[in-house]
Amino acid sequence: MADQAAEQEVLLDVRVAEASKLYKFYLNQEKKILGTSSVALFLIVWELMGNTLQLINPMFMSAPSLVWKAAVQLFGSGEIWNDLRVSGIEFAWGYVLSVIVAVPFGIMVGWYKRMSYIFDPFINAMNATPRVALLPLVIIWLGIGILSKVGIIFLGAVFPILINTRDGVKTTPYNLLTAAKSFGASEWQIFKSVVLPSTVPFILTGLRLGVGRALIGVMVGELYAATAGIGFMITVAGATFQTDKVFVGVLIFAITGMISMELLTKLESRFDKWRPKVGAAQ
Numbered sequence: 001m002a003d004q005a006a007e008q009e010v011l012l013d014v015r016v017a018e019a020s021k022l023y024k025f026y027l028n029q030e031k032k033i034l035g036t037s038s039v040a041l042f043l044i045v046w047e048l049m050g051n052t053l054q055l056i057n058p059m060f061m062s063a064p065s066l067v068w069k070a071a072v073q074l075f076g077s078g079e080i081w082n083d084l085r086v087s088g089i090e091f092a093w094g095y096v097l098s099v100i101v102a103v104p105f106g107i108m109v110g111w112y113k114r115m116s117y118i119f120d121p122f123i124n125a126m127n128a129t130p131r132v133a134l135l136p137l138v139i140i141w142l143g144i145g146i147l148s149k150v151g152i153i154f155l156g157a158v159f160p161i162l163i164n165t166r167d168g169v170k171t172t173p174y175n176l177l178t179a180a181k182s183f184g185a186s187e188w189q190i191f192k193s194v195v196l197p198s199t200v201p202f203i204l205t206g207l208r209l210g211v212g213r214a215l216i217g218v219m220v221g222e223l224y225a226a227t228a229g230i231g232f233m234i235t236v237a238g239a240t241f242q243t244d245k246v247f248v249g250v251l252i253f254a255i256t257g258m259i260s261m262e263l264l265t266k267l268e269s270r271f272d273k274w275r276p277k278v279g280a281a282q
Contacts (some may be wrong), residue, residue, distance in 0.1 A: 062243040067251070070244035084252070084274055086228040087218050090146055094153025095214045102161035103203060108168025108229040109162075111195065123166075131217065135224055149221035149229070156217035157210035164209065168202025169195055204268040211260045
């Protein structure tokens with residue numbers, strides 16, 4: 001597998017070297033060009049069907065131009081800023097708390113065998129439990145204010161981060177651990193120089209997965225007993241058939257998730273050399 005990937009990279013380099021300037025530009029920017037083109041084509045077709053040709057009732061599907069007008073109106077009037085602030089605070093607190101709890105706890109569960117025996121059943125059971133089922137309990141415990149939303153966001157994000165961290169520690173290459181022990185390294189030295197570098201890529205993958213779960217938590221929490229927030233705005237707009245405003249809220253969630261994922265993916269790529277090479281020759 002590794003040999004095939006290397007061969008493909010060499011072939012691509014040869015193609016780029018022999019191509020014309022325009023084709024070189026395309027080969028180097030192929031991902032961006034194809035991605036942008038597909039999105040542009042989708043928006044054009046959506047606009048034609050929803051607004052220009054009116055093949056779909058705008059009340060049910062809207063159109064990009066109508067969504068843009070609604071966004072301009074919401075941001076221009078200042079109506080949406082409080083909702084953004086509330087959702088942003090909920091997301092930030094819930095996500096940061098999940099990282100603070102999940103990373104050290106995941107490392108401990110992965111490193112200490114007895115802790116794994118004790119906590120793994122609870123971790124796996126909670127991870128498999130739908131967070132929506134816990135929402136009534138969270139509201140009973142934390143009330144209908146911002147704390148209950150932070151709680152449901154925390155529950156959504158904490159387990160992907162925790163499980164990835166735990167599995168990262170458990171998949172530390174055994175030959176590296178043996179080599180470190182043979183040189184008389186202490187447990188702390190082994191953890192600092194072997195286990196942690198091996199686990200960092202898994203932690204970053206968990207952080208990336210946690211962003212999506214946290215955004216779902218924002219939406220779910222604000223659907224139930226909320227008075228502000230983007231999720232609350234979507235709920236009210238949907239109940240009053242304001243499809244344009246619904247799409248504005250959905251796009252805010254989508255863009256936030258895309259930007260967060262892209263930033264974490266770039267950070268994760270910096271640690272790719274620390275990730276075990278599956279299938280590579282040892």
